[in-house]
Amino acid sequence: MSYPFKIKSLEAYQAASEKAVKDPEGFWSDVAGSFLWRKRWDTVLNWNFKEPNIEWFKGGKLNVTENCLDRHLGTLGNTPAIIWEPNDPEEHHRVLTYRELYNKVVQFANVLKNNGVKKGDRVCIYMGMVPELAIATLACARIGAIHSVIFGGFSAQSIADRLEDAHAEFIVTCDGAYRGNKEIPLKSVIDDALVQCRFVKRVIVLTRTRTPISMLKGRDVWWEDEIKKVETMGNPDCPAEEMDAEDPLFILYTSGSTGKPKGVVHTTGGYMVYATYSFVNVFQYEQGQVHFCTADIGWITGHSYIVYGPLCAGATSVIFEGVPTWPDAGRFWDVVDKYKVNILYTAPTAIRSLMGFGTAPLVGKDLSSLKVLGSVGEPINEEAWHWFDEHVGRKRCPIVDTWWQTETGGIMISNMAGVTPSKPSYATLPLPGVQPVLVDENGREIEGNDVSGNLCIRFPWPGILRTTYGDHERCRQNYFATYENLYFTGDGCYRDEKGNYRITGRVDDVLNVSGHRIGTAEVENAINMHAGVVESAVVGYPHDIKGQGIYAYVIFDNTHEDDNLTKMDIIQTVSRIIGAIAKPDKIQFVSGLPKTRSGKIMRRILRKIAEGETGSLGDTSTLLDPSVVDEIIKGRV
Numbered sequence: 001m002s003y004p005f006k007i008k009s010l011e012a013y014q015a016a017s018e019k020a021v022k023d024p025e026g027f028w029s030d031v032a033g034s035f036l037w038r039k040r041w042d043t044v045l046n047w048n049f050k051e052p053n054i055e056w057f058k059g060g061k062l063n064v065t066e067n068c069l070d071r072h073l074g075t076l077g078n079t080p081a082i083i084w085e086p087n088d089p090e091e092h093h094r095v096l097t098y099r100e101l102y103n104k105v106v107q108f109a110n111v112l113k114n115n116g117v118k119k120g121d122r123v124c125i126y127m128g129m130v131p132e133l134a135i136a137t138l139a140c141a142r143i144g145a146i147h148s149v150i151f152g153g154f155s156a157q158s159i160a161d162r163l164e165d166a167h168a169e170f171i172v173t174c175d176g177a178y179r180g181n182k183e184i185p186l187k188s189v190i191d192d193a194l195v196q197c198r199f200v201k202r203v204i205v206l207t208r209t210r211t212p213i214s215m216l217k218g219r220d221v222w223w224e225d226e227i228k229k230v231e232t233m234g235n236p237d238c239p240a241e242e243m244d245a246e247d248p249l250f251i252l253y254t255s256g257s258t259g260k261p262k263g264v265v266h267t268t269g270g271y272m273v274y275a276t277y278s279f280v281n282v283f284q285y286e287q288g289q290v291h292f293c294t295a296d297i298g299w300i301t302g303h304s305y306i307v308y309g310p311l312c313a314g315a316t317s318v319i320f321e322g323v324p325t326w327p328d329a330g331r332f333w334d335v336v337d338k339y340k341v342n343i344l345y346t347a348p349t350a351i352r353s354l355m356g357f358g359t360a361p362l363v364g365k366d367l368s369s370l371k372v373l374g375s376v377g378e379p380i381n382e383e384a385w386h387w388f389d390e391h392v393g394r395k396r397c398p399i400v401d402t403w404w405q406t407e408t409g410g411i412m413i414s415n416m417a418g419v420t421p422s423k424p425s426y427a428t429l430p431l432p433g434v435q436p437v438l439v440d441e442n443g444r445e446i447e448g449n450d451v452s453g454n455l456c457i458r459f460p461w462p463g464i465l466r467t468t469y470g471d472h473e474r475c476r477q478n479y480f481a482t483y484e485n486l487y488f489t490g491d492g493c494y495r496d497e498k499g500n501y502r503i504t505g506r507v508d509d510v511l512n513v514s515g516h517r518i519g520t521a522e523v524e525n526a527i528n529m530h531a532g533v534v535e536s537a538v539v540g541y542p543h544d545i546k547g548q549g550i551y552a553y554v555i556f557d558n559t560h561e562d563d564n565l566t567k568m569d570i571i572q573t574v575s576r577i578i579g580a581i582a583k584p585d586k587i588q589f590v591s592g593l594p595k596t597r598s599g600k601i602m603r604r605i606l607r608k609i610a611e612g613e614t615g616s617l618g619d620t621s622t623l624l625d626p627s628v629v630d631e632i633i634k635g636r637v
């Protein structure tokens with residue numbers, strides 16, 4: 001495949017950036033023109049950030065899977081689309097060529113149809129990292145069903161909330177999943193969720209761990225049985241549903257600063273164009289290269305850079321079922337060595353945890369195939385950056401530090417490997433077509449360089465979210481109401497003397513724990529559901545490996561006897577309500593919380609105490625009861 005939109009030099013980068021500002025419609029219609037459309041669009045872009053209403057390639061007709069699969073069959077039919085590395089290195093790996101992946105996707109698309117799934121229906125996918133997860137995702141896209149993939153670490157309650165919000169009547173899951181030395185009982189978690197969700201009509205269960213599970217007559221069916229049924233039907237084809245560019249492709253839930261997670265909606269045409277454009281340009285992908293993104297498909301990184309971006313580009317994408325530290329801390333390097341990986345895209349938290357094992361696990365691993373390294377999910381500290389550069393890239397692989405969000409669909413600010421310069425701990429420059437602005441608290445633009453502010457984007461790009469499912473007002477409020485005519489990211493940012501961007505972290509009440517977004521309000525709500533808890537406040541604090549840890553201040557009624565047991569109980573409750581990823585790292589029992597006279601919790605003070613900076617608390621005189629602060633400092637854990 002050739003990529004007409006690939007930007008290969010610094011001059012071309014500058015020229016593309018200029019063109020994308022002067023003539024955005026011309027720029028993006030050129031990019032979109034190299035994809036497969038059934039019918040070309042009528043208008044490139046309609047937009048306002050007020051409602052918001054954003055439409056890209058309106059009137060264009062396509063199906064993403066024709067771009068990911070059908071289009072490649074002639075030239076890349078025998079090329080591996082997916083290489084699957086199982087959790088257990090002793091188990092046989094699997095390779096699916098584009099032809100094989102195509103066959104499996106159309107087959108499962110027919111299974112979905114047979115089970116009553118129609119265009120526009122929401123299908124929840126809750127699986128481990130097996131090839132069938134990608135297959136199920138693409139099968140939904142094939143028939144125009146909207147997938148909502150839920151990360152395998154979320155609890156039954158979280159699943160139930162998401163099922164209800166999207167009114168998803170269909171579920172695809174596994175009996176269980178392997179992750180390191182753990183076995184996760186996925187189907188049983190689904191069963192718990194479904195106690196509350198009687199509207200679910202069908203659960204399709206893939207066999208993976210063959211752990212005993214309950215199968216409810218009339219509702220639950222086995223993946224393998226359903227495949228046999230469509231095989232005997234004879235017709236192996238499944239024509240792709242014709243979609244409008246603005247038909248929803250998927251919903252992905254993510255945490256915000258308030259309330260329950262919101263369902264970010266991405267649509268078909270713009271998302272596909274942007275995921276592929278950013279994939280090819282940031283990693284400077286070349287046909288034939290092997291791309292290994294270590295994220296889970298349950299997060300946006302997996303959607304865009306394991307499934308849609310790489311497959312649209314005809315790349316070979318590695319799906320890894322396990323974790324970086326099992327059976328030992330050399331696992332990533334084994335995978336790189338085994339499949340001659342060219343691009344390794346991972347997260348700072350993984351790098352930091354591997355740094356802790358020193359360089360011994362790297363000894364004897366052939367990493368010479370590596371050409372590009374990537375980082376995503378949270379700010380990468382300089383120490384981790386240099387370790388990655390020296391010991392993994394051996395100082396010959398550019399590192400791309402890619403800043404983006406679930407809401408942006410694809411990478412927004414990043415150096416482009418070997419094309420634009422890197423700078424440790426800087427995402428550096430926007431991709432052509434992305435227009436970042438820094439603003440002060442009042443929404444005034446901060447111009448010039450060597451300045452800090454809140455990061456906003458001035459102009460739409462094709463991958464921007466269109467709405468939050470079932471609640472457009474919430475989308476407006478969250479992203480478009482803080483600053484007029486700007487998309488607000490929620491991140492703070494510094495722009496250096498040369499115009500490079502450095503993301504400094506969230507400025508709202510969203511935590512980033514091991515690269516996972518978690519709202520403080522969500523964790524507080526979960527803690528408050530624990531019997532005996534009167535009130536709680538949750539803040540982040542710097543954590544060596546996770547980036548941020550969760551620190552919870554809890555007011556408990558005075559009936560408990562053993563602090564440690566009660567803390568463990570509270571952690572159990574949080575795991576049940578949200579999932580293990582939201583477990584507080586530290587819990588401190590307090591008799592009161594620092595509140596203003598109007599009853600607002602002063603998080604700034606709690607954050608400082610959690611960080612250990614008790615000497616610089618600032619003005620506490622406006623507090624209702626300043627003495628509570630001394631007590632909290634004394635009891636710090």
Ligand code: WTA
Nearest residue numbers: 376377378379401402403404405406503506
């Ligand atoms: C943070 C993940 C610094 C940021 C793709 C953002 C980053 C949030 C970077 C989105 C980076 C992501 N440098 N911070 N390279 N990448 N972030 O939705 O705070 O899971 O707002 O999307 O992660 O997280 P999300």
